[in-house]
Amino acid sequence: MRKIAESCVALCLIGGVCLSMAGPAHADRKHREKASGANDHGDIVTEVSRVQITGGGDTGKDTVKLTPENSNWEPPACWYEPKTSPKELKEKIESAKPEKRKPKKKKKPETIFDELEESNQDAADAVSNQVVGLYEDYYQTDKYEDYNIDKQGEGMFWEGVRNPDRADDPDSYKCSQHAYWVPDGETPKDVPLAVSPKVLAEYAYERLPIPRTEISLNPKGKQTVNLDTWVWADKKRFKKVSVTASLKNPAISATTTAEPVSLTLEPGTEDARTYPGSGTCKLGESYSAGKKDQTPPCGVRYLRATSKNGTYPLKATLTWEISWKGSDGSGATLPAGTFSTTEDLTVKEIQSIVRD
Template identity: 70%
Template structure:
């Protein structure tokens, strides 16, 4: 059969088999550790859609993951973490068992409550047709890995390398772009990482994946005055120094030959941009962009600063009206950099997260006495 007809990964084979037997899980059958918190993840169906087994990449957070965290929005709208990549997944023996276990006769038949009825006969007929298709597909893969491309799944090379397979980014399990890693499992000799394989796992890919796992705290503003803003009175704005500090995440993967790949992605807060929500306001500084100074974004207010101008803040020039408010938008920008276990490294697109706080601004009430 023409090569085009055989294109696709083991995952495509399993997707077809899933149509024949809805209860069948991913042919790999094993339990893989998820990327976060050691959560177990399997292949199979999710929300009615086929999804591949997750990556073996492990995530370790260097910062405090306590409390609510948020995901950054890359400033570069065209940048995104890879939806998939290739990594070592199976030995020759495991691949052979994986494919052979997908044969219909290897699966346990389920009890059919409609047996003997017209519905039962129809279901049996459909199952036989599906099994026939499944056997044909399994046969194609058996031929490919037994004779056409390899010699009996490279069993004689057991321990001398691994088959690399496409895996989906756990955060993009249903992303169609993950189909970019849909080639057949590819044999890679021990100690010879693939240089020409597209999207082969590397420190840079690990760093890009880790970008999405950064434990970024939600942008919670500290204000003074906190709840009662007054026309022509400065409001000081700052961020908690202990909470808004550099955070990092390490993504790592151990290969069969003892090679350890990892990348640490670090995020550092660099600026806070204030948008008052009305033209009748003044920001400090005038650009509205507060930068880090002495490791602090903004400056905490104290009584001794009563007559000083805030380095980061806002002054409203008009009351927000009865039962009204101004939406003060605060956007925190984080600089992102990474460093790989092989000495590689660089910058990734800066990321932002925005929050809005409704500001009620009142006029100063005064009493005139005769």
């Protein structure tokens, strides 16, 4: 029965076509990885989108993903896009037939378990033939005529693809319908998850090369009770970044941009004062000589020393505003995103000597 179950899983046609037995799937997977950058998740081969991500600038390797401020929003887990020509689809489905796979040299069963294994394989092959037959009927006669071979070069079959960052998300199965035909240069109507500039922009959200939040302090190291600490983020490091997600056919794209707009400080104790009082400021202003008597535009003042060997966790959260523009002139904003860092600070009291 396990063989039958594996066949049913492999023949699921998630995102259009799986159609491979559990055994040969591993060999076929290597071919697909070379051909289209496929990822594998368990026994199911999941083909990666043809969407290309470009841009981002030189932000180094130490980048992070933003946490959307709107906790109910997520980038799309899957979408439909042009993937397979009529000829390719026909070849994929026909190659899934058990007789098309390289036959194994059968040996005479030596035990009851060998007989059961052979019986299970025969049953699995029968299931495979039945499922393949259903898909052959669908694309050859029921819905289309011979897979639309006569329209080769005039369009593509659109299939569901998974967002590689959310491949294990149950929502990625929402794009598991049959592959469907769309003429070149057109986009399908009444398909909410069909690729579009908006879908591309949301996908690009997680591909933004956001530098890890870092802050500078003055004074550095140990802090002093009732003395101001200047806090700021390096404006050369934290600047606007953009990436573009695009498809060649149909020729659509979207550029998603993130811009740092504010720094929020949480002192880690109620015995503290923030500047400004809300704790949220712009990226701050670096401290320099001559500013000793000025109130920091972004900073904190601790009112009580830390206990012995204790620290206050100063949390700094950088907020980025996100917007996008599509190749068709569309555009909008996406939920702002944040990334935080924490500095453990020791605060001491000034020791003074009182003389009579």
